[in-house]
Amino acid sequence: MIAYILRRALYAIPILIGVNLLTFWLFFVVNTPEDMARMHLGMKRVTPEAVQSWKAERGYDKPLLFNGEAAGLGTLSETIFFEKSLKLFVFDFGRSDSGRDIGYDISQRMWPSLAIALPVLIMGLLTTISIALFIVLFRGSYIDISAVVVAVAMMSISGLFYIIGGQWLVGKLWHLVPISGYDTGLDAVKFLVLPVIIGVISGLGGGIRMYRTLFIEEINKDYVRTARAKGLSENAVLFGHVLRNAMIPILTMVVAAIPLLFIGSLVTEAFFGIPGLGSYTIDAIQTQDFAIVRAMVFLGSALYILGLLLTDISYTLVDPRVRLS
Amino acid sequence: MLILWTDALIFLLVGLGLAYALLARGQEHMRAPWRKVVRSRVGLGALVVLSFYIGIGLLDSIHYRATDAKGVESGEVHSVFDWLAEPLRTRQEKTYSAPLAIHLYAKETIEENGVSRRDYPRLEHAGAHLPDLAAARAEQWRLAFIGLGWGLLIWLVLLGLLVVRLAFKQSLSLGQSLAQLARGQCEIPWRTGLGVLLLMLLLSGLSWQLGQHYHLLGTDKVGEDVFYQALKSIRTGLVIGTLTTLVMLPAALLLGLMAGYFRGWIDDVIQYLYTTLNSIPGVLLIAAAVLMLNLYMDNHADQFNSLVERADMRLLFLCLILGITSWTGLCRLLRGEALKLRELDYVQAAQAMGVNPFVILWRHLLPNVSHIVLITLVLDFSGLVLAEAVLSYVNIGVDPTTYSWGNMINSARLEMARDPLVWWSLLASLLFMFSLVLAANLFADVVRDAFDPRLRNESR
Numbered sequence: 001m002i003a004y005i006l007r008r009a010l011y012a013i014p015i016l017i018g019v020n021l022l023t024f025w026l027f028f029v030v031n032t033p034e035d036m037a038r039m040h041l042g043m044k045r046v047t048p049e050a051v052q053s054w055k056a057e058r059g060y061d062k063p064l065l066f067n068g069e070a071a072g073l074g075t076l077s078e079t080i081f082f083e084k085s086l087k088l089f090v091f092d093f094g095r096s097d098s099g100r101d102i103g104y105d106i107s108q109r110m111w112p113s114l115a116i117a118l119p120v121l122i123m124g125l126l127t128t129i130s131i132a133l134f135i136v137l138f139r140g141s142y143i144d145i146s147a148v149v150v151a152v153a154m155m156s157i158s159g160l161f162y163i164i165g166g167q168w169l170v171g172k173l174w175h176l177v178p179i180s181g182y183d184t185g186l187d188a189v190k191f192l193v194l195p196v197i198i199g200v201i202s203g204l205g206g207g208i209r210m211y212r213t214l215f216i217e218e219i220n221k222d223y224v225r226t227a228r229a230k231g232l233s234e235n236a237v238l239f240g241h242v243l244r245n246a247m248i249p250i251l252t253m254v255v256a257a258i259p260l261l262f263i264g265s266l267v268t269e270a271f272f273g274i275p276g277l278g279s280y281t282i283d284a285i286q287t288q289d290f291a292i293v294r295a296m297v298f299l300g301s302a303l304y305i306l307g308l309l310l311t312d313i314s315y316t317l318v319d320p321r322v323r324l325s
Numbered sequence: 326m327l328i329l330w331t332d333a334l335i336f337l338l339v340g341l342g343l344a345y346a347l348l349a350r351g352q353e354h355m356r357a358p359w360r361k362v363v364r365s366r367v368g369l370g371a372l373v374v375l376s377f378y379i380g381i382g383l384l385d386s387i388h389y390r391a392t393d394a395k396g397v398e399s400g401e402v403h404s405v406f407d408w409l410a411e412p413l414r415t416r417q418e419k420t421y422s423a424p425l426a427i428h429l430y431a432k433e434t435i436e437e438n439g440v441s442r443r444d445y446p447r448l449e450h451a452g453a454h455l456p457d458l459a460a461a462r463a464e465q466w467r468l469a470f471i472g473l474g475w476g477l478l479i480w481l482v483l484l485g486l487l488v489v490r491l492a493f494k495q496s497l498s499l500g501q502s503l504a505q506l507a508r509g510q511c512e513i514p515w516r517t518g519l520g521v522l523l524l525m526l527l528l529s530g531l532s533w534q535l536g537q538h539y540h541l542l543g544t545d546k547v548g549e550d551v552f553y554q555a556l557k558s559i560r561t562g563l564v565i566g567t568l569t570t571l572v573m574l575p576a577a578l579l580l581g582l583m584a585g586y587f588r589g590w591i592d593d594v595i596q597y598l599y600t601t602l603n604s605i606p607g608v609l610l611i612a613a614a615v616l617m618l619n620l621y622m623d624n625h626a627d628q629f630n631s632l633v634e635r636a637d638m639r640l641l642f643l644c645l646i647l648g649i650t651s652w653t654g655l656c657r658l659l660r661g662e663a664l665k666l667r668e669l670d671y672v673q674a675a676q677a678m679g680v681n682p683f684v685i686l687w688r689h690l691l692p693n694v695s696h697i698v699l700i701t702l703v704l705d706f707s708g709l710v711l712a713e714a715v716l717s718y719v720n721i722g723v724d725p726t727t728y729s730w731g732n733m734i735n736s737a738r739l740e741m742a743r744d745p746l747v748w749w750s751l752l753a754s755l756l757f758m759f760s761l762v763l764a765a766n767l768f769a770d771v772v773r774d775a776f777d778p779r780l781r782n783e784s785r
Binding site for chain 1: 597598600601602604605606608609610612613614616617619620621623624707711714715718719720721730734738741746751755758759762763766767770
């Protein structure tokens with residue numbers, strides 16, 4: 001088991017290297033640090049000295065890959081590639097273009113993101129699965145057909161409208177909760193209620209349809225026929241057999257999503273003014289802070305790969321048929 | 326004539342579609358699934374709605390350099406659709422006005438005969454010749470009925486043509502054929518299709534008549550007609566939804582089939598490539614790439630002749646980036662399919678005869694994965710249209726000068742805080758996006774059910 005996990009973990013390293021090279025290419029080769037400096041200092045009237053000092057302040061004045069002026073190992077380590085890209089591997093994100101410590105910001109901001117994403121995941125899963133099971137109980141009837149129609153219609157509405165509509169209805173018309181903002185401790189709850197509810201509702205359409213298909217696929221399998229032939233009631237078949245077997249794909253999907261919860265949602269956090277990683281990324285995009293976007297890209301892929309790893313492990317734990325070789 | 330990059334690709338896509346249709350006409354196994362699509366009520370209804378959208382999108386994709394009254398090029402780029410919708414485009418007001426209003430939305434100080442008072446100023450174009458609101462409402466009702474009448478008339482003509490054709494084909498009398506149609510007894514569900522068509526024609530007639538003289542969905546902050554913006558956004562939505570897959574299709578096909586067919590180190594390299602790309606969360610990759618693109622465009626402004634070309638390049642590039650993020654799924658599917666296909670007898674036979682491997686890919690593998698490509702293309706469409714809105718909302722989508730539903734929402738969201746609320750931009754983008762995405766979702770379901778061989782024999 002441990003050997004298997006180790007092997008899977010080792011497999012992640014070349015992928016992370018690939019991601020790292022890709023971000024390096026995107027952020028330093030496609031556009032040089034010179035271009036970035038010009039962009040931040042204004043395009044037209046900018047002196048070479050100002051560009052030079054902007055680059056020096058942020059450590060962008062070193063050569064890209066090879067430093068001929070330094071001695072010994074310094075030829076490789078005193079370069080942008082080493083300082084800005086390789087250090088990401090030890091989660092040393094350095095400083096943002098505005099001079100803040102990115103690592104500290106991320107460690108502060110991941111909790112509000114999680115405070116929204118985790119309840120959305122859990123409540124969303126519970127509601128969609130129970131509704132989907134209810135529909136499957138009545139499969140082929142008008143309840144089923146109309147539920148699918150409603151689900152498709154709900155899927156066709158842009159997530160932006162759920163947020164705008166929810167804010168307008170609950171926040172502005174009914175004055176139930178504040179429209180946006182955040183607070184520390186338990187006071188945060190009143191700011192979290194609305195985004196969580198909207199997050200659950202906007203995922204409902206797609207979720208119901210997906211789980212319905214999943215359950216119906218499961219129902220057509222042989223073991224269900226056997227269970228029915230034994231004379232079990234429809235409820236016993238559905239909850240005792242179908243749901244338990246369908247839990248395997250559901251579980252693996254959920255496990256893969258967990259690490260990415262830290263990243264948060266760009267749009268939800270921006271709309272509700274939640275100081276999480278999503279709005280952190282949005283702010284970085286708006287102010288064109290390349291260092292933060294670079295750090296987030298790397299962090300995002302690292303978490304995604306962690307999710308894949310967890311999926312593999314949970315799969316082997318849940319489904320005895322999967323061998324570890 | 327002026328051909329933008331996206332125009333060229335759109336017409337390439339249309340050409341490919343026509344070539345496919347010609348090819349499919351003669352081949353029973355390709356016609357059968359399409360027959361199934363058209364014979365489903367949902368499929369035909371969605372197709373009617375989609376064809377209205379596609380029609381507007383295509384009209385909006387034929388561009389030319391505009392000339393002013395003296396025949397001198399003004400430097401603006403217009404499309405055939407702009408020319409058709411001339412009154413919508415040129416009737417610019419000062420600022421916000423509500424749908425079908427004849428006054429501006431906010432009070433202003435008006436100077437009249439030396440006396441100044443606070444009131445809602447009249448609009449410059451909508452109903453300016455009418456004395457008051459009551460007269461305008463009366464005229465709007467009149468126009469609405471004329472529009473509905475036109476819609477009904479065109480529908481009746483089309484209905485007549487269809488009845489004649491059906492009667493001729495089955496050698497029935499016209500009355501019998503009409504009765505058959507009304508009872509819904511035809512193989513193709515004409516009744517549903519005609520119902521949806523009537524609805525669309527009535528709406529088109531109504532908006533055509535009212536839109537010429539009034540602002541059907543109001544005006545935005547700078548006084549531009551919201552209905553016009555929503556119509557112009559159709560092209561952007563369609564481009565994002567279709568070209569994204571098209572742009573990445575050659576690479577996905579080649580790499581996916583090669584990985585599955587050759588296996589070995591080629592497979593490893595290609596798998597590594599798409600696993601790496603796939604492991605970057607889509608939004609972040611798009612954000613990084615678009616940021617870099619903006620920087621590049623600012624630094625190389627001389628490479629783009631006009632704002633339109635610049636916006637067009639940005640749109641195309643967005644398609645490319647979105648394609649890269651959605652490409653991995655298709656590539657993985659194709660690899661899996663190629664792994665299965667390579668073991669089949671006819672592929673083995675071709676190998677034994679010493680056929681060039683790329684000829685085998687082209688002749689024996691490609692036709693057998695075409696249904697996967699088609700299903701992916703159709704299934705991805707609605708998601709991409711929705712993604713455009715979200716991306717434009719966070720400023721990493723299309724160029725701010727491009728008309729798109731995302732940009733409409735983005736500029737309208739600040740008005741949410743206003744009292745009274747300016748809601749018509751949001752409503753317009755919601756309605757247009759919803760009907761397109763809903764039609765596309767329903768159509769995609771029917772296409773998938775018809776083309777997926779695993780589902781073909783199941784009764785659902």
